[in-house]
Amino acid sequence: MLSETCRELLAAYVDGELNTRQQDAVRRLLHGSAEAREMLRRMQGDAAALRQLPRQRLDRDLSGPVMRMIAERGLRPESQRHRLEARRPNLSAWAGFSAAAAALLLVALGSYLYFSTSQENGRDDAVVAKGKTDLTARPSERGKDGSRQTSPPPSPKKDTAIAVAEKAPETELVPPPAQALAANEPGPAKTPEAEVLAAPDPVAGMEMFKVAPVTQLQIVKLADLDMAPRRQQLLTDLRKEPAYRMESPVKDSIRAFDRLQSVLTARGIGLAIDQTAQARMNASARLMKIKTNFVLYVEDVTPDELVQLLQSVAAEDRKTDKTKKGDFLIEAVVVNAMTDADREELCKLMGQKGRKLPDPPSGPLGTDVRKPVADKTADDIAKSLTGQSAMPRPEPGKMTTKPQERLALAMPYNPVRPRSDSPEIKRFLGHRKPPRPGSLQVLLVLREMSS
Amino acid sequence: MNADDQRWIDRCLDGESAAFGELVRRYQDRLYNTVYRLVENPDDALDVVQDAFLNAYQSLDGFKGDSLFFTWLYRIAVNTAISHKRKQRVLLSIDAGLGGASSVEPHDDSAYSRPSESLERAEQEQRVQHALARLSPEHRTVLVLKEMEGQKYEEIADILGVPIGTVRSRLHRARAELRELLEKGDG
Numbered sequence: 001m002l003s004e005t006c007r008e009l010l011a012a013y014v015d016g017e018l019n020t021r022q023q024d025a026v027r028r029l030l031h032g033s034a035e036a037r038e039m040l041r042r043m044q045g046d047a048a049a050l051r052q053l054p055r056q057r058l059d060r061d062l063s064g065p066v067m068r069m070i071a072e073r074g075l076r077p078e079s080q081r082h083r084l085e086a087r088r089p090n091l092s093a094w095a096g097f098s099a100a101a102a103a104l105l106l107v108a109l110g111s112y113l114y115f116s117t118s119q120e121n122g123r124d125d126a127v128v129a130k131g132k133t134d135l136t137a138r139p140s141e142r143g144k145d146g147s148r149q150t151s152p153p154p155s156p157k158k159d160t161a162i163a164v165a166e167k168a169p170e171t172e173l174v175p176p177p178a179q180a181l182a183a184n185e186p187g188p189a190k191t192p193e194a195e196v197l198a199a200p201d202p203v204a205g206m207e208m209f210k211v212a213p214v215t216q217l218q219i220v221k222l223a224d225l226d227m228a229p230r231r232q233q234l235l236t237d238l239r240k241e242p243a244y245r246m247e248s249p250v251k252d253s254i255r256a257f258d259r260l261q262s263v264l265t266a267r268g269i270g271l272a273i274d275q276t277a278q279a280r281m282n283a284s285a286r287l288m289k290i291k292t293n294f295v296l297y298v299e300d301v302t303p304d305e306l307v308q309l310l311q312s313v314a315a316e317d318r319k320t321d322k323t324k325k326g327d328f329l330i331e332a333v334v335v336n337a338m339t340d341a342d343r344e345e346l347c348k349l350m351g352q353k354g355r356k357l358p359d360p361p362s363g364p365l366g367t368d369v370r371k372p373v374a375d376k377t378a379d380d381i382a383k384s385l386t387g388q389s390a391m392p393r394p395e396p397g398k399m400t401t402k403p404q405e406r407l408a409l410a411m412p413y414n415p416v417r418p419r420s421d422s423p424e425i426k427r428f429l430g431h432r433k434p435p436r437p438g439s440l441q442v443l444l445v446l447r448e449m450s451s
Numbered sequence: 452m453n454a455d456d457q458r459w460i461d462r463c464l465d466g467e468s469a470a471f472g473e474l475v476r477r478y479q480d481r482l483y484n485t486v487y488r489l490v491e492n493p494d495d496a497l498d499v500v501q502d503a504f505l506n507a508y509q510s511l512d513g514f515k516g517d518s519l520f521f522t523w524l525y526r527i528a529v530n531t532a533i534s535h536k537r538k539q540r541v542l543l544s545i546d547a548g549l550g551g552a553s554s555v556e557p558h559d560d561s562a563y564s565r566p567s568e569s570l571e572r573a574e575q576e577q578r579v580q581h582a583l584a585r586l587s588p589e590h591r592t593v594l595v596l597k598e599m600e601g602q603k604y605e606e607i608a609d610i611l612g613v614p615i616g617t618v619r620s621r622l623h624r625a626r627a628e629l630r631e632l633l634e635k636g637d638g
Contacts, residue, residue: 227614
């Protein structure tokens with residue numbers, strides 16, 4: 001029986017893709033093995049049979065129909081389209097059509113990712129579902145007698161976590177822990193965190209960052225970034241615009257978020273996680289398997305850094321996948337230039353007006369040199385310089401503090417949104433620095449597939 | 452990069468959309484032949500080729516001239532064909548699950564009772580075509596690109612966006628699978 005290597009070598013021999021040394025090896029193999037000779041004969045016969053299949057020819061000229069379709073659909077090469085859109089900001093008819101097509105594309109991608117991991121998750125669910133009864137529904141779904149109740153639809157006028165908590169979840173959930181149950185029951189002891197947790201899974205009415213027109217060429221499968229040509233292509237594409245919106249349909253946004261956080265932290269990018277987001281991913285939320293759509297915003301990241309980040313995510317996914325088959329958390333992202341609508345929604349989510357975040361402080365390390373130094377700070381500096389401070393003076397050539405790290409901001413947007421006074425958003429805004437030339441603003445939307 | 456192709460592309464990007472018609476005329480036959488072998492149906496092949504040209508037109512600005520225009524066009528067409536085939540496969544399996552007709556035509560034994568040479572050749576072609584059709588889209592694609600289009604491993608890797616090692620192993624597995632199908636008479 002020929003080994004796999006020998007067979008592969010024979011196939012490459014038939015294809016004429018071996019170097020001289022390999023060809024010699026194959027000749028030696030053929031000389032000493034009747035089985036190899038027989039296999040080669042068959043492979044050559046099959047190859048010849050394939051080559052002899054008649055060539056198919058078109059009986060018409062396609063250029064006419066193709067050009068007609070181009071004209072009818074108003075298609076243009078990308079560069080022309082960008083120029084045209086810059087001149088005409090109003091959405092043309094095709095934009096709606098392509099948005100619908102893009103939405104379908106995203107749903108298709110989502111479905112693919114969902115079903116590719118569902119086998120693994122099905123096992124988890126089976127374990128969780130043991131002993132599951134109708135009493136597994138959330139408290140917000142039931143009446144006093146424990147029966148399932150139909151909740152009213154969410155009011156679009158209310159824009160808080162409490163407002164959306166009125167909508168009942170559409171699926172049964174695993175039994176929440178006792179403390180979570182207590183927190184969700186009506187009564188004066190309800191904490192803000194419990195209110196956030198009581199919100200249902202993402203609802204259609206709260207969706208943001210609507211899917212923009214995309215083509216299949218803009219779907220980036222993260223594992224493919226290990227291939228130099230694909231990586232280079234993405235880098236080239238990313239250098240075309242100053243800001244991008246990426247989105248990934250995910251099966252479990254909390255775990256996907258964990259993965260992103262570990263990758264960002266490993267690369268020196270800290271995370272400011274809005275407290276509403278924290279509440280939606282705490283231990284209770286994980287046990288209850290509640291779903292949340294998150295958005296992560298980071299700026300001053302170069303295209304190279306961004307690609308490396310995505311590669312790291314893929315590498316982490318691969319590691320986990322070895323032990324737990326099908327456990328890809330972020331398998332692919334859809335990349336689009338950030339639109340004005342995206343900016344406006346981002347600003348809205350961060351409690352800012354308009355479609356532009358305030359400029360970061362312009363001095364080095366984020367310090368605005370135009371502002372006067374507080375009196376106490378001035379005293380501290382004077383003391384330190386004269387050696388009277390409690391803090392030792394830095395030794396030449398040694399850093400006494402950790403270098404300033406960049407911050408990314410994580411917020412939920414469906415079914416809950418950050419509070420207007422979110423300290424994490426304030427911290428992020430206060431921490432921003434003037435961006436490096438060529439760096440990007442990146443908005444990453446983690447959308448739960450079932451939403 | 453073919454200078455002629457580049458000239459047509461430049462004209463097209465400058466707003467002369469009719470220039471794209473020339474590129475369509477130039478490559479439609481080669482593209483159709485490949486796509487036909489991938490989707491096995493003349494109407495589907497026509498749709499896929501048209502879609503591929505439309506996609507190529509829209510993405511024309513992204514063509515950097517690193518490879519031949521036809522290689523780039525191939526990449527778009529092959530991806531469109533594979534995606535088309537996958538969708539079709541899902542539909543076929545749903546049909547089968549519902550008790551629909553099998554996607555494989557019944558074997559016609561009567562053909563063997565007429566031993567003329569041309570008929571034998573036609574039968575052989577049919578067997579090979581059926582066996583080819585039963586391969587997975589990935590395996591079928593590499594075999595078509597290699598044997599029917601005469602592409603090198605490197606070019607196939609470029610078209611499919613996979614490493615050369617993957618092309619080599621896919622081709623090897625594709626050949627083995629094809630042989631198995633032909634021996635079993637499934638072709």
